[in-house]
Amino acid sequence: xxxxxxxxxxxxxxxxxxxxxxxxxxxxxxxxxxxxxxxxxxxxxxxxxxxxxxxxxxxxxxxxxxxxxxxxxxxxxxxxxxxxxxxxxxxxxxxxxxxxxxxxxxxxxxxxxxxxxxxxxxxxxxxxxxxxxxxxxxxxxxxxxxxxxxxxxxxxxxxxxxxxxxxxxxxxxxxxxxxxxxxxxxxxxxxxxxxxxxxxxxxxxxxxxxxxxxxxxxxxxxxxxxx
Amino acid sequence: xxxxxxxxxxxxxxxxxxxxxxxxxxxxxxxxxxxxxxxxxxxxxxxxxxxxxxxxxxxxxxxxxxxxxxxxxxxxxxxxxxxxxxxxxxxxxxxxxxxxxxxxxxxxxxxxxxx
Numbered sequence: 319x320x321x322x323x324x325x326x327x328x329x330x331x332x333x334x335x336x337x338x339x340x341x342x343x344x345x346x347x348x349x350x351x352x353x354x355x356x357x358x359x360x361x362x363x364x365x366x367x368x369x370x371x372x373x374x375x376x377x378x379x380x381x382x383x384x385x386x387x388x389x390x391x392x393x394x395x396x397x398x399x400x401x402x403x404x405x406x407x408x409x410x411x412x413x414x415x416x417x418x419x420x421x422x423x424x425x426x427x428x429x430x431x432x433x434x435x436x437x438x439x440x441x442x443x444x445x446x447x448x449x450x451x452x453x454x455x456x457x458x459x460x461x462x463x464x465x466x467x468x469x470x471x472x473x474x475x476x477x478x479x480x481x482x483x484x485x486x487x488x489x490x491x492x493x494x495x496x497x498x499x500x501x502x503x504x505x506x507x508x509x510x511x512x513x514x515x516x517x518x519x520x521x522x523x524x525x526x527x528x529x530x531x532x533x534x535x536x537x538x539x540x541x542x543x544x545x
Numbered sequence: 546x547x548x549x550x551x552x553x554x555x556x557x558x559x560x561x562x563x564x565x566x567x568x569x570x571x572x573x574x575x576x577x578x579x580x581x582x583x584x585x586x587x588x589x590x591x592x593x594x595x596x597x598x599x600x601x602x603x604x605x606x607x608x609x610x611x612x613x614x615x616x617x618x619x620x621x622x623x624x625x626x627x628x629x630x631x632x633x634x635x636x637x638x639x640x641x642x643x644x645x646x647x648x649x650x651x652x653x654x655x656x657x658x659x660x
Binding site: 329332333346347359367374381383385388394459461467468470473476477489 | 615644
């Protein structure tokens with residue numbers, strides 16, 4: 319998609335929210351062999367600056383550096399999980415995780431991509447390109463607690479990356495407590511102590527499966543309003 | 546924004562959060578927030594706690610490590626305007642990339658994770 323749209327004045331920028339830094343994300347990026355800028359946001363700065371709380375999240379920025387669509391769930395490819403059968407002999411936890419993933423809403427028509435193409439074609443005349451007031455109105459609310467969570471996460475990731483993991487933990491936990499809907503803060507941390515499964519740990523409250531079942535997978539992503 | 550002391554460089558505040566220090570106070574677009582005289586320190590830096598209080602930004606201190614984190618504004622929305630904030634992030638090789646260099650193109654920024 320990117321290479322097809324690039325000659326029309328479009329560029330894709332991918333940002334990996336990964337406190338593990340380049341070494342953790344290298345094999346993923348290299349496997350993709352990207353022709354576009356592929357960046358790493360170890361501090362989850364995009365959460366603080368734009369209101370990102372989950373992935374994948376997309377933001378549209380026009381030629382003058384104005385945001386024309388604020389952070390939204392960006393479904394840019396079909397998820398294989400939705401069509402996948404659930405193997406009977408799968409481990410119980412994995413089976414429950416797969417069943418939860420299947421309940422996350424998805425759009426087989428990939429209307430987000432169709433909207434993107436419309437914008438690339440028609441620019442500001444596209445009905446999917448929003449005016450500045452609408453962009454602000456649609457951006458996430460940020461309470462003082464959410465703001466403080468960002469500061470706490472920033473301290474935590476700095477200490478973690480500096481090698482002082484014990485000192486990082488209370489800051490991460492505080493970020494989770496202050497902003498429980500922020501999945502990037504939680505999943506990043508669960509991944510550190512329980513890679514791939516993001517299961518229960520001594521270090522952190524909750525785990526991916528329990529938390530998504532408590533919220534209801536149907537609410538995991540807010541579908542973008544593409545009218 | 547990480548600080549190693551409770552003093553804030555005006556240039557960093559401008560680059561990261563768009564607030565510009567003027568005689569009237571800290572200004573961004575049409576808004577100016579007055580600063581008390583004690584906010585301006587002798588060496589040209591700003592008292593981070595005073596700035597944080599005036600701008601509704603949390604200032605969180607890690608005493609054991611002499612570190613402070615100044616977080617985003619709270620009590621409103623994640624975006625105060627449609628102007629894309631400054632974002633400079635490294636690529637795999639550690640080279641910083643400034644999103645603003647893409648002006649002139651339409652950009653889809655996608656935040657993702659391997660987790």
